[in-house]
Amino acid sequence: MLKDLKEIVRYPISIAPMLKYSDQHSRYLFRLLTKKTLLYTEMVHANAVLKGDAKALLTFEKNQPPIALQLAGSDPIQLGKATAKVTKYNYTEINLNVGCPSKRVQAGDFGVSLFAKPTLVAEIVSQMLENSKDIPISVKTRLGIDELNTYDDLTHFIEVVSAVGCKKFIIHARFAKLKNLSPRQNRTQLALDYPRVWKLKQDFPGLEIIINGDIISIAQIKEQLTKLDGVMIGRAAFYNPYLLSRFDQIFFSGQNHPLSREEIVDQYLEYARKEAAKGTSLNWLLRPLMGIYKGENNAKFWRKKIGKLAKIGLDF
Ligand SMILES: Cc1cc2nc3c(=O)[nH]c(=O)nc-3n(C[C@H](O)[C@H](O)[C@H](O)COP(=O)(O)O)c2cc1C
Numbered sequence: 001m002l003k004d005l006k007e008i009v010r011y012p013i014s015i016a017p018m019l020k021y022s023d024q025h026s027r028y029l030f031r032l033l034t035k036k037t038l039l040y041t042e043m044v045h046a047n048a049v050l051k052g053d054a055k056a057l058l059t060f061e062k063n064q065p066p067i068a069l070q071l072a073g074s075d076p077i078q079l080g081k082a083t084a085k086v087t088k089y090n091y092t093e094i095n096l097n098v099g100c101p102s103k104r105v106q107a108g109d110f111g112v113s114l115f116a117k118p119t120l121v122a123e124i125v126s127q128m129l130e131n132s133k134d135i136p137i138s139v140k141t142r143l144g145i146d147e148l149n150t151y152d153d154l155t156h157f158i159e160v161v162s163a164v165g166c167k168k169f170i171i172h173a174r175f176a177k178l179k180n181l182s183p184r185q186n187r188t189q190l191a192l193d194y195p196r197v198w199k200l201k202q203d204f205p206g207l208e209i210i211i212n213g214d215i216i217s218i219a220q221i222k223e224q225l226t227k228l229d230g231v232m233i234g235r236a237a238f239y240n241p242y243l244l245s246r247f248d249q250i251f252f253s254g255q256n257h258p259l260s261r262e263e264i265v266d267q268y269l270e271y272a273r274k275e276a277a278k279g280t281s282l283n284w285l286l287r288p289l290m291g292i293y294k295g296e297n298n299a300k301f302w303r304k305k306i307g308k309l310a311k312i313g314l315d316f
Pocket of ligand 1: 016017018019020021042043070097098099100140172187212213214215232233234235236
């Protein structure tokens with residue numbers, strides 16, 4: 001089953017968009033670990049693409065693709081224009097955020113609150129597709145929000161949005177509660193429902209359905225891939241980045257031998273030295289590395305050592 005899926009889906013594994021985490025530095029580390037996994041950027045608002053320093057925001061290192069950019073917003077025209085601008089930057093995919101439950105996101109009426117407005121999402125996706133020069137457009141969402149929590153609510157959303165041409169949906173297998181829960185509680189206090197996502201794939205076999213939520217091991221990924229087209233890994237990429245080192249071999253038929261933890265640390269520190277010389281804070285640069293020894297006997301020792309480097313500098 002896994003083999004068949006590999007033949008039809010280009011990216012069975014991806015790393016999730018995570019605000020203040022999925023930046024260029026963590027992506028540098030991830031690329032040392034896996035050349036083929038699709039890496040999502042953190043969420044970028046369409047307004048920032050149009051009015052901010054788009055070049056600084058969207059440029060990435062040559063070794064980084066495949067990368068997917070996640071856009072946020074709720075104005076179809078604005079998102080269409082932002083998409084047109086993004087096409088100059090060699091992204092593999094552009095994704096629309098319909099999953100984030102933060103207060104700021106709700107106030108701006110984007111993120112997961114858009115789940116209640118499938119027609120608007122369809123209009124947005126339509127504009128994005130029209131302007132994307134054939135770069136695929138995907139949507140990341142949840143199982144539902146607040147009282148919109150039935151399987152029918154989910155299928156209605158998918159039907160309306162896929163009707164305009166969206167072929168790929170990433171489903172964080174939890175509901176979102178907009179009232180009285182923080183984004184963290186929205187990730188930790190609500191139960192997961194994987195079978196609902198499996199059913200979605202059965203009912204929409206022509207769509208690419210990617211599952212996300214608390215998947216942290218190779219065994220879990222393999223199990224999900226027997227039922228779905230792909231798996232998106234979020235927090236585990238930070239708590240346990242070395243997990244990614246086996247992805248190319250297992251999920252992309254890669255022949256390369258994974259680098260050892262020591263080789264990864266050496267190569268990342270080399271990069272961090274250069275970035276620190278440009279003025280980036282060491283704390284920030286070393287953050288993605290903190291979990292690299294997770295699961296090893298001396299994990300705590302290394303975590304402390306890396307933390308210390310952030311204080312004393314990298315000229316040791
Ligand atoms: C710190 C943090 C920031 C996040 N930022 C985003 C974001 O910008 N866009 C988004 O769609 N999801 C965001 N998420 C949700 C993740 O993409 C993912 O759906 C969630 O963490 C569940 O996956 P996991 O259990 O594998 O971590 C964020 C999650 C975390 C922990």
